[in-house]
Amino acid sequence: MSASTHAPALRLAGLTKTFDHKLAVDHVDLEVPRGSFFGLVGPNGAGKTTSLSMAVGLLRPDAGHAEIFGHDVWSAPERAKALVGVLPDGLAMPERLTGREVLTYLGLLRGLAKDVVARRAEELLAVLELDGADKTLVIEYSTGMRKKIGLATALLHAPRLLVLDEPFEAVDPVSAATIKTILRGFVAGGGSIVLSSHVMALVEQLCDHVAVVDKGRVAATGTLDEVRGGRSLEDAFVGLVSDQVSGVKELSWLSSP
Numbered sequence: 560m561s562a563s564t565h566a567p568a569l570r571l572a573g574l575t576k577t578f579d580h581k582l583a584v585d586h587v588d589l590e591v592p593r594g595s596f597f598g599l600v601g602p603n604g605a606g607k608t609t610s611l612s613m614a615v616g617l618l619r620p621d622a623g624h625a626e627i628f629g630h631d632v633w634s635a636p637e638r639a640k641a642l643v644g645v646l647p648d649g650l651a652m653p654e655r656l657t658g659r660e661v662l663t664y665l666g667l668l669r670g671l672a673k674d675v676v677a678r679r680a681e682e683l684l685a686v687l688e689l690d691g692a693d694k695t696l697v698i699e700y701s702t703g704m705r706k707k708i709g710l711a712t713a714l715l716h717a718p719r720l721l722v723l724d725e726p727f728e729a730v731d732p733v734s735a736a737t738i739k740t741i742l743r744g745f746v747a748g749g750g751s752i753v754l755s756s757h758v759m760a761l762v763e764q765l766c767d768h769v770a771v772v773d774k775g776r777v778a779a780t781g782t783l784d785e786v787r788g789g790r791s792l793e794d795a796f797v798g799l800v801s802d803q804v805s806g807v808k809e810l811s812w813l814s815s816p
């Protein structure tokens with residue numbers, strides 16, 4: 560499946576979503592350049608997961624568009640979804656299958672040849688250090704193992720864009736280093752990545768572009784250096800969402816008498 564020549568890897572235009580009269584995402588515009596490693600950061604409840612879910616066709620927006628390499632996620636879903644690998648928040652997995660069975664099932668569902676699925680599943684399980692758990696059912700996986708098998712399912716069909724919601728959450732440092740190497744290699748090979756994270760140091764380490772989302776809106780976006788403006792990303796982030804930080808009251812009853 561080819562990607563349209565000049566379009567960005569991901570383009571969000573006016574994406575909006577309301578839940579029960581509460582505006583969760585408010586006219587979000589965002590461009591993820593091809594070949595970029597793009598970090599999405601924001602406070603709890605800022606609208607990151609909702610935006611990413613709409614971006615990849617998991618949640619229908621109330622208004623706006625999402626395009627993956629120029630293919631509209633809602634009017635051309637087959638083209639768009641062939642080009643993207645997704646690690647959603649709280650990924651639902653077939654719990655009574657082993658990791659290898661999950662990969663085989665999803666690979667065949669994607670239309671990959673049986674031998675291709677078998678080879679890639681073998682490599683992914685080995686690289687993500689899940690081969691030891693090959694006989695283990697997903698229901699017995701730890702949270703970190705679930706993240707890793709989720710990442711494997713996102714990579715299986717060799718997408719050109721990865722959209723990863725908190726890929727490092729609950730992942731141990733050794734596995735995190737492995738995942739970082741895989742993701743850097745993916746970008747070095749011409750792929751594009753959007754990931755959300757609360758860990759600023761990790762975003763600074765990996766990403767070349769960043770967007771800060773706050774209260775359903777994009778508060779800042781650009782290259783990492785543009786958004787940081789000579790500060791650490793954490794300081795820039797806190798500066799952009801500072802009304803929440805300055806409003807924190809001390810819990811006097813926690814102090815020793």
Ligand SMILES: Nc1ncnc2c1ncn2[C@@H]1O[C@H](COP(=O)(O)OP(=O)(O)OP(=O)(O)O)[C@@H](O)[C@H]1O
Pocket residue numbers: 578579583601602603604605606607608609610
């Ligand atoms: N299915 C839903 N039903 C009702 N409200 C929702 C639903 N999903 C999200 N929301 C609300 O939308 C807002 C944005 O939530 P979202 O999960 O997108 O934020 P987030 O930036 O990903 O947060 P976090 O960093 O805590 O994961 C929040 O106020 C949340 O309570």
